Amino acid sequence: MQLIKDYVKVNKYTRPKMKLLGVKGIVIHWTATPNATPKNxxxxxxxxxIADKTFASAxxxxxxxxxxxxxxxxxxxYHAxxxxxxxxxxxxxxxxxxxxNANLTSIGVEMCVEKNGTIHPDTIDNAVEVVADLCKKYGLSENDIYRHYDVSGKNCPAxxxxxxxxxxxxKSDVKKKLSPSVKKESPVKTAAKPKASKQKTVIVKVSELYTYKSANWNDKGQIVKKGEAFTxxxxxxVSGSKMYQLKSGLYITANTKYVSVK
Ligand SMILES: [Zn+2]
Incomplete structure (x- = not known):
């Protein structure tokens, strides 16, 4: 699968421009951020x-x-x-x-998350393809693939x-792509069935908005952007103001000045 090259600028928090010592493994993650695209x-x-001085990336x-x-x-x-x-x-x-540690010896692959907090099967298929390509490039096998959880104990990919x-x-899907005898076209993808649920979505109306890590207005979490939607x-x-708990576990204001609900 074609990788779109879209490098972040060199900086000490997310791209320290240190050399990997080699690639001994591939570490799989999920972003845990509903509805965020690779571009986001x-x-x-x-x-x-970078502005928040967060040492992280993949x-x-x-x-x-x-x-x-x-x-x-x-x-x-900085992923593992x-x-x-x-x-x-x-x-x-x-x-x-x-x-x-693993940051010097592995490549981090992050799977993006749907707005309902799940990983779409097509995302997993694409990750399998990307990881198989990396295994070929670096002479690795399916046994060199790890969850972030295996490396550090973090609940990732949850x-x-x-x-x-x-x-x-x-791993077994990666293995199939690595064995040269079983070379076949990728199967036709069936369209995802629309969900018949009546789940409501909250959509961010302002350019940037804090989420909260708990039902507490002081417990600020990551910033979300205009147009992002969450289940x-x-x-x-909380303290006289309405907030929503999201399916992802985060919290966000219910003030219609900042968000709308669909
Ligand atoms: Zn992770």
Whole structure:
């Protein structure tokens, strides 16, 4: 699958321009940000993340439609060293990045999330293709693919942690693409069935808006952008003002000055 090259600018928070020591594994993530496209993610790591001094990034972001490469494949991205690597072969250190661990030895691939908080099957198919291509490029096998969870214990990608069978299936799909004897056309994708649910969506009306990590106006989380939409889990009143709890677990204001509901 074609990678769209769309690098973020060199900066110490999201693209430190350190050399990878080599590629010994591929680490799979999910963005945990409903409705954010690879382009949204690239713009976040090229803007807000730097302004907020957030040491984070990943090499490739995949959704239903595309795969976007935002950090060159020979450079370090800050995606899997929130805790020292539990995977021995990914442990590493360098003079310029002490204890860099898996960030020095792996490529991070992020799967984007639908507005209802799930990963679309087409996104997973595209990630399989991207990861298979990386395995070919670096001489790796399906046994060199790890969840972020395997590396550091983080709940990522959450759907592959709560249901490990999904990760087993992912690796076996990569393996099929790696074995030269089984070369076949990718199957025709069936259109997703429209959901008959009556779930309500909240849409951001202003250019930037804080979310909250809990039902507390002081517990600010990430910033969301105009036009982004999120599935509402429930409405609640906090300190006299209404807020929505989102299906993703985050909270957002219900003030119609800032958001609309569909
Ligand atoms: Zn992750």
């Amino acid at each position: 993610e690239r713009d976040y790591f090229n803007g807000t993340a 090499h490739i972001f995949v959704d239903r439609k595309e795969a976007r490469l935002i950090i060159p494949l020979d450079e370090v991205a 060293n929130d805790k020292p690597s539990k995977v021995t072969k990914l442990k590493a250190t360098a003079s310029y990045y002490k204890g860099g 759907p592959f942690v709560s249901d490990p069978k999904k990760f087993v299936a992912f 509402i889990a429930k409405e609640l009143t």
